[in-house]
Amino acid sequence: MPMTGFVLAALAETMKKGTSFGAPCLLENVLAEMVISAVPSIEMVRFVNSGTEACMGVLRLARAFTGKQKFIKFEGCYHGHANSFLVKAGSGVATLGLPDSPGVPKSATSDTLTAPYNDLAAVEKLFEANKGEIAAIILEPVVGNSGFITPKPEFIDGIRRITKDNGALLIFDEVMTGFRLAYGGAQEYFGITPDLTTLGKIIGGGLPVGAYGGRRDIMEMVAPAGPMYQAGTLSGNPLAMTAGIHTLKRLRQPGTYEYLDKITKELTNGILEAGKKTGHAMCGGYISGMFGFFFTEGPVYDFSDAKKSDTEKFGKFFRGMLEEGVYFAPSQFEAGFTSLAHTPQDIQFTIAAAEKVLSRI
The missing domain is CATH 3.90.1150.10 (Aspartate Aminotransferase, domain 1)
Incomplete structure (x- = not known):
């Protein structure tokens, strides 16, 4: 049976029990354990409904954990359509030639700093000019939203060093690269472990899903374990979890x-x-x-x-x-x-x- 056949058959069985409960279900634990065992940086994970939502949550978490507000993203990298990220974004924004998006207030992007991808010197200058104010760097470890752009050998190593030296978090947006470059994503492929990771698309086997996860001490800031609130009625719904479980089972097969x-x-x-x-x-x-x-x-x-x-x-x-x-x-x-x-x-x-x-x- 083709891979899609396995997923669809499992979904048909799951639908008999219900499409959404608005409450945790066992399937979330099963998929969470699979994600945690696969992705080097993830010790705890929170499921959401899309890559955009995952990036929104992870940025709020980085700010809550560090007590800092500013963050760095890279020109042409797309992290969803949340206000804070629509600055020099890639994907559809790049295709349509839009530098920003109408409807995004200046106040929403005032703490968004940008640098050219693969430019360590520019990143170091931003940290120098904003001492003690930068919560995190978020990047696509391999860019997919400006076309396919790989990091120079020294770039991700340098980013990891800079964040550690400045008390900032490193966030890999692996919505595209997760489970595609390797079973453990770009971080497994390059051998660089970020503090936090976002995932999407592939962990739902084609159904709407996203996730963010990372170090336990950071993730324990998220409610109900901690004070940083984020929730969603459809998050971790049984259909997306089922599709994700069967997709990852297929991906981890040899070859x-x-x-x-x-x-x-x-x-x-x-x-x-x-x-x-x-x-x-x-x-x-x-x-x-x-x-x-x-x-x-x-x-x-x-x-x-x-x-x-x-x-x-x-x-x-x-x-x-x-x-x-x-x-x-x-x-x-x-x-x-x-x-x-x-x-x-x-x-x-x-x-x-x-x-x-x-x-x-």
């Missing part, structure tokens, strides 16, 4: 990430080679089940580099691929993902379609 790495490598290299054969300036890369490419010579280290891409050409490529039966994300500033459902035949079909489209744009 999962080796297979994802193999097909993603073939896909990425195939598309870049097609670009080279047809005379297009392109660059890109991949890690496990996550990949991306830009219509620019590169290299791309941050959002400023990503914006040098030929977005008009990407639009032609996207529409051409649709005509060939392949649906990429409709933005130059979005990473792509492979899955266990993709076959080697799917990969070869996509590469052939890409070469066909690139030869005519």
